[in-house]
Amino acid sequence: MVEIHPTAIVDKGATLGEGVKIGPYSIVGGDVTIGDGGELQSHVIVQGRTTIGVNVRIFPFAAVGLPPQDLKFSGEDVQLIVGDNVIIREHATLHPGTATGGMVTRVGDNCLLMVGCHIAHDCTIGNHVILANNAAMGGHVEIQDHAILGGMVAMQQFVRIGRHAMIGGAAAVENDVIPYGSVKGNRAYLNGLNIVGLKRRGFSRDDINTLRAAYRMLFATEGTLQQRLQDVDATYSGNEQVKEIVEFIRADSSRALCQPNTTHGN
Numbered sequence: 001m002v003e004i005h006p007t008a009i010v011d012k013g014a015t016l017g018e019g020v021k022i023g024p025y026s027i028v029g030g031d032v033t034i035g036d037g038g039e040l041q042s043h044v045i046v047q048g049r050t051t052i053g054v055n056v057r058i059f060p061f062a063a064v065g066l067p068p069q070d071l072k073f074s075g076e077d078v079q080l081i082v083g084d085n086v087i088i089r090e091h092a093t094l095h096p097g098t099a100t101g102g103m104v105t106r107v108g109d110n111c112l113l114m115v116g117c118h119i120a121h122d123c124t125i126g127n128h129v130i131l132a133n134n135a136a137m138g139g140h141v142e143i144q145d146h147a148i149l150g151g152m153v154a155m156q157q158f159v160r161i162g163r164h165a166m167i168g169g170a171a172a173v174e175n176d177v178i179p180y181g182s183v184k185g186n187r188a189y190l191n192g193l194n195i196v197g198l199k200r201r202g203f204s205r206d207d208i209n210t211l212r213a214a215y216r217m218l219f220a221t222e223g224t225l226q227q228r229l230q231d232v233d234a235t236y237s238g239n240e241q242v243k244e245i246v247e248f249i250r251a252d253s254s255r256a257l258c259q260p261n262t263t264h265g266n
Contacts, residue, residue, distance in 0.1 A: 068121035
């Protein structure tokens with residue numbers, strides 16, 4: 001059974017799965033698909049060509065799928081895709097893609113998007129990502145699995161955040177953050193590894209110690225970054241986590257790499 005409150009407005013073209021609940025004063029557009037068990041609590045707007053997975057809960061005054069904040073946008077058939085078991089809290093905003101960015105914005109499974117956070121056009125959010133209150137990103141940002149962004153984090157366009165990274169509250173991030181990295185500050189600088197997160201997710205002591213050693217080698221003061229990267233790659237070629245960091249740094253990117261700030265003792 002689908003439950004639609006009498007005050008809600010649901011277009012006849014919308015596709016609603018089993019057990020979907022549409023709360024008071026919510027609005028659902030004709031190109032929207034909501035998977036089984038979805039819930040719009042009240043005063044929620046879901047528009048555009050938006051696909052929402054199963055068991056997604058959306059809290060009051062969230063705006064999902066409205067046109068992107070891009071002056072070049074001229075009504076193209078763009079899309080927003082939200083995965084399964086996602087929680088979207090009050091006043092969060094999620095925008096679809098644009099013609100210059102692949103036409104799609106994606107949010108993975110099991111994400112928590114807290115109050116007032118903003119996912120801009122053409123962003124790609126992985127699985128198990130947490131965005132704390134008022135975290136905001138510009139267009140084309142990539143956040144990989146298990147990353148955590150603290151409250152009021154601001155991210156510039158095209159920034160990449162690697163898996164299991166931790167971004168401290170109120171950080172202004174304008175450069176790429178390596179997998180397993182921990183950053184903070186304005187402008188944000190690399191502050192070591194996300195050791196707490198690695199322990200919580202079951203990484204072994206040996207894996208963590210290897211990552212620490214590779215990190216120290218990679219961000220030492222001697223030589224160039226490319227020379228140190230080659231040394232890390234050769235020394236730890238058999239370690240999957242270190243290999244992930246090396247490949248992340250070598251991948252094409254529009255941004256520089258977030259690095260330690262030596263004035264802060266790193």
